Amino acid sequence: MSNFNYVYSLSEENYIKAIYHLSNHGQESVNTNAIAIEMNTTPASVSDMIRKLSKKKVVDYQKYRGVHISEKGKEIALKIIRKHRLWEVFLVEKLNFHWDEVHDIAEQLEHIKSPLLISKLDEFLGFPKHDPHGDPIPDENGVFSTVKKEPLCNIEAGQSCKVITVNDSSSAFLKYLDKVGISIGTTLRIDDHNEFDGSVDITINQNKSTTVSPAAAQNILVTPL
Amino acid sequence: MSNFNYVYSLSEENYIKAIYHLSNHGQESVNTNAIAIEMNTTPASVSDMIRKLSKKKVVDYQKYRGVHISEKGKEIALKIIRKHRLWEVFLVEKLNFHWDEVHDIAEQLEHIKSPLLISKLDEFLGFPKHDPHGDPIPDENGVFSTVKKEPLCNIEAGQSCKVITVNDSSSAFLKYLDKVGISIGTTLRIDDHNEFDGSVDITINQNKSTTVSPAAAQNILVTPL
DNA sequence: AAAAATTTTTAGACAAAACTAAAAATGAGA
DNA sequence: TCTCATTTTTAGTTTTGTCTAAAAATTTTT
Ligand SMILES: [Mn+2]
Ligand SMILES: [Mn+2]
Ligand SMILES: [Mn+2]
Ligand SMILES: [Mn+2]
Numbered sequence: 227m228s229n230f231n232y233v234y235s236l237s238e239e240n241y242i243k244a245i246y247h248l249s250n251h252g253q254e255s256v257n258t259n260a261i262a263i264e265m266n267t268t269p270a271s272v273s274d275m276i277r278k279l280s281k282k283k284v285v286d287y288q289k290y291r292g293v294h295i296s297e298k299g300k301e302i303a304l305k306i307i308r309k310h311r312l313w314e315v316f317l318v319e320k321l322n323f324h325w326d327e328v329h330d331i332a333e334q335l336e337h338i339k340s341p342l343l344i345s346k347l348d349e350f351l352g353f354p355k356h357d358p359h360g361d362p363i364p365d366e367n368g369v370f371s372t373v374k375k376e377p378l379c380n381i382e383a384g385q386s387c388k389v390i391t392v393n394d395s396s397s398a399f400l401k402y403l404d405k406v407g408i409s410i411g412t413t414l415r416i417d418d419h420n421e422f423d424g425s426v427d428i429t430i431n432q433n434k435s436t437t438v439s440p441a442a443a444q445n446i447l448v449t450p451l
Numbered sequence: 452m453s454n455f456n457y458v459y460s461l462s463e464e465n466y467i468k469a470i471y472h473l474s475n476h477g478q479e480s481v482n483t484n485a486i487a488i489e490m491n492t493t494p495a496s497v498s499d500m501i502r503k504l505s506k507k508k509v510v511d512y513q514k515y516r517g518v519h520i521s522e523k524g525k526e527i528a529l530k531i532i533r534k535h536r537l538w539e540v541f542l543v544e545k546l547n548f549h550w551d552e553v554h555d556i557a558e559q560l561e562h563i564k565s566p567l568l569i570s571k572l573d574e575f576l577g578f579p580k581h582d583p584h585g586d587p588i589p590d591e592n593g594v595f596s597t598v599k600k601e602p603l604c605n606i607e608a609g610q611s612c613k614v615i616t617v618n619d620s621s622s623a624f625l626k627y628l629d630k631v632g633i634s635i636g637t638t639l640r641i642d643d644h645n646e647f648d649g650s651v652d653i654t655i656n657q658n659k660s661t662t663v664s665p666a667a668a669q670n671i672l673v674t675p676l
Numbered sequence: 677a678a679a680a681a682t683t684t685t686t687a688g689a690c691a692a693a694a695c696t697a698a699a700a701a702t703g704a705g706a
Numbered sequence: 707t708c709t710c711a712t713t714t715t716t717a718g719t720t721t722t723g724t725c726t727a728a729a730a731a732t733t734t735t736t
Binding site: 317320321322323327330331334335338339340342343346347350 | 542545546547548552555556559560563564565567568571572575
């Protein structure tokens with residue numbers, strides 16, 4: 227295996243991560259424009275990079291037919307995601323960052339190349355299974371736990387559920403959750419769905435009743451209790 | 452001040468660090484070839500980069516006359532060195548790396564951009580003043596302690612001294628020091644200088660007598676007791 | 677002070693990754 | 707099936723950082 231240890235550029239790594247992300251763990255194929263939007267670049271640049279990644283067998287690609295991430299591509303993506311999430315845990319647990327401050331720093335740290343560093347960091351953190359936003363951390367073989375989860379808006383009235391993760395790690399959304407009093411692990415009871423605007427009435431931790439917007443209800447992922 | 456927050460590229464940062472290093476903390480001017488050797492590149496590339504850094508007022512430069520790092524350049528260099536050394540402390544103290552394994556990883560981590568990350572890391576580590584190789588860690592204003600230190604080979608016979616730092620952080624040299632039983636803080640007594648090959652007879656921590664080569668005696672920096 | 681050796685700069689290319697503008701392919705609607 | 711809007715690719719540049727080869731300046735030697 228000649229390029230077992232090939233090192234991908236910063237740019238390549240970011241594209242691979244974006245494609246993996248947009249494909250839902252590699253199930254679906256991804257089109258050029260979607261990648262361009264995700265990466266904040268132009269479709270022309272995406273076309274160029276796709277040809278390059280295809281030559282390196284990181285994606286399967288036929289002109290005009292979109293890309294599908296390969297097994298090799300999945301492995302690379304999962305390694306980057308593992309690093310990203312471990313660093314996020316470090317920043318929150320050890321350096322006392324707030325969960326809405328860590329994403330951009332982890333975006334840089336995820337590209338540090340040293341397998342030994344990551345295995346030592348993993349051990350130092352006590353082999354965490356989830357990052358501060360509730361996302362699962364793949365192990366060194368890319369295996370991670372998948373808990374069934376769905377958006378809050380899909381849960382029927384009367385049902386109780388637990389917050390597993392969030393669909394949006396933006397500072398604005400996380401700060402909003404803080405204000406409302408929702409975090410990973412919080413128990414919510416769905417009281418009512420308001421037909422007219424899609425907002426949802428909920429009770430937080432058996433005591434505080436409130437209403438969340440449809441946008442929030444879409445981004446809070448829960449598992450029924 | 453327009454470019455107060457200008458972000459230097461990875462390449463620019465590495466050149467700035469190399470120039471600072473070769474100039475002994477900004478005292479001396481540095482010639483093109485020396486930079487090329489330090490950076491493992493060609494004099495032509497160095498010429499190009501010097502012109503660029505000079506335009507950005509990071510160095511003072513006149514054709515054929517070598518470069519002198521500016522105050523601005525010094526500040527940038529010291530920030531990178533601060534990050535490098537703090538990360539080295541983290542790797543050794545928290546992740547249990549050995550002192551000969553950390554340099555290359557710190558070489559990557561030193562380029563992570565986040566002032567808040569560094570101040571939190573500094574606090575997490577207990578505001579260390581020295582890195583694992585004995586080098587001083589500049590504070591956020593670039594101030595660092597300078598202990599008088601000289602190579603072991605300069606100490607006269609009969610004198611005792613303490614190991615302050617090492618001039619060479621290569622794995623080969625550090626592993627050699629481990630084998631001989633010398634580390635930062637070790638007390639050495641100089642027993643004799645062997646005229647014919649420059650080797651030095653020493654006694655380590657008042658008990659073990661041995662002889663070190665002239666190369667080693669050059670790279671072990673000590674302060675007389 | 678001239679010649680020789682060394683150092684440094686310039687000229688010209690190249691690769692990676694981006695962009696704009698234009699061309700080509702695709703797919704949906706009529 | 708034809709038209710037309712949308713998507714995707716190609717063509718041609720640009721920027722950054724590198725390289726080799728050649729020219730120019732400086733320093734050392736004689
Ligand atoms: Mn990234
Ligand atoms: Mn996360
Ligand atoms: Mn570096
Ligand atoms: Mn060090």
